[in-house]
Amino acid sequence: MKFIVLVLCLLSGYANAHQFTPTYPKLEVSHILGVYKAEMVLFNAREEIRYYSLNVFDKDWNPIKFATESKLVTIDYQERKYVNIYISKTDVKKAKYICSKSKILESVKDPSIVASRICSKIE
Amino acid sequence: MKKLLFLIPALAVTTAAQANYPINGFIESKCVIQSDTAGMFGNPTVDELSTKSADGGVMPIIRYDIITASKYKAVITTPTNFSASPSLSDSVDWTSTTVAGQMSDAAMSIFNTDKVIYNNGHTTEFDLVKAGSVWFNVTSEAKYGVGKAFPSGSYTALIVAECIAK
Numbered sequence: 001m002k003f004i005v006l007v008l009c010l011l012s013g014y015a016n017a018h019q020f021t022p023t024y025p026k027l028e029v030s031h032i033l034g035v036y037k038a039e040m041v042l043f044n045a046r047e048e049i050r051y052y053s054l055n056v057f058d059k060d061w062n063p064i065k066f067a068t069e070s071k072l073v074t075i076d077y078q079e080r081k082y083v084n085i086y087i088s089k090t091d092v093k094k095a096k097y098i099c100s101k102s103k104i105l106e107s108v109k110d111p112s113i114v115a116s117r118i119c120s121k122i123e
Numbered sequence: 124m125k126k127l128l129f130l131i132p133a134l135a136v137t138t139a140a141q142a143n144y145p146i147n148g149f150i151e152s153k154c155v156i157q158s159d160t161a162g163m164f165g166n167p168t169v170d171e172l173s174t175k176s177a178d179g180g181v182m183p184i185i186r187y188d189i190i191t192a193s194k195y196k197a198v199i200t201t202p203t204n205f206s207a208s209p210s211l212s213d214s215v216d217w218t219s220t221t222v223a224g225q226m227s228d229a230a231m232s233i234f235n236t237d238k239v240i241y242n243n244g245h246t247t248e249f250d251l252v253k254a255g256s257v258w259f260n261v262t263s264e265a266k267y268g269v270g271k272a273f274p275s276g277s278y279t280a281l282i283v284a285e286c287i288a289k
Contacts, residue, residue: 015156015159016157017155017156017188018155018156018157019153019154019155020153021150021151022151022152022153023151023153023191023195023288024152024153024288038262046158069199075216095218095286097287104281106207113279113280113281113282114156114183114185114281114282114283114284115281115282115283115284116156116158116283116284116285116286117283117284117285117286118154118156118285118286119285119286119287119288120288121287121288121289
């Protein structure tokens with residue numbers, strides 16, 4: 001076949017969006033001694049996405065240890081989830097960014113694929 | 124006296140009917156990433172895949188909504204490999220461009236003036252110094268080894284669109 005149509009879908013055609021707020025979260029003392037907490041809100045309006053990963057980084061984008069209910073958040077389409085990020089007192093000064101990134105299942109062949117990542121900066 | 128007794132409850136009812144119910148809202152600074160237009164690879168020659176319309180492709184478009192100016196930077200990274208493809212025996216040479224196309228404020232043209240490109244041209248960083256909506260147009264081309272045809276099958280690649288708080 002001279003012209004094989006090789007279609008690569010890079011982005012989905014319908015409106016879809018990813019939000020992660022606040023822009024500048026504050027680390028506050030949690031109910032656990034020596035552990036600080038940031039409250040984040042994740043909103044998924046990407047119909048083809050059901051999972052978002054969470055990560056914490058320092059100013060040079062090296063990963064920082066943290067705890068949360070699940071580092072892979074399962075979230076439905078048009079759902080809003082409140083996520084608590086717990087960081088040890090020893091890492092509080094180093095922690096700079098809290099990020100959420102869309103995770104795409106291998107089975108999603110559908111019109112395609114943009115991985116979105118939003119990073120908030122710790123005040 | 125009887126008239127007065129009727130009048131007082133009537134006035135009370137009127138007051139209740141005119142009570143105000145405020146709608147409260149709060150706009151916080153945020154960045155919203157939306158995939159606006161599906162991208163497609165055209166296959167203009169046997170050894171090339173391209174999203175350019177001249178090559179039969181469709182240019183992917185990513186929309187960013189910026190609520191507050193100068194709070195975020197946008198970082199868009201174009202593909203340097205296929206996330207799924209038939210088995211390839213030779214190397215693939217990738218080239219790409221990312222530009223701010225449609226914009227809700229003409230002043231956003233500064234995004235293109237001040238953009239920074241690195242990672243061998245595959246990553247473009249825009250300082251989002253203006254609030255509003257902007258649509259980033261991405262072109263991506265993949266060229267296979269000299270004189271070789273891409274094997275038939277479906278190809279998938281990934282664009283990473285990021286919003287990083289400043």
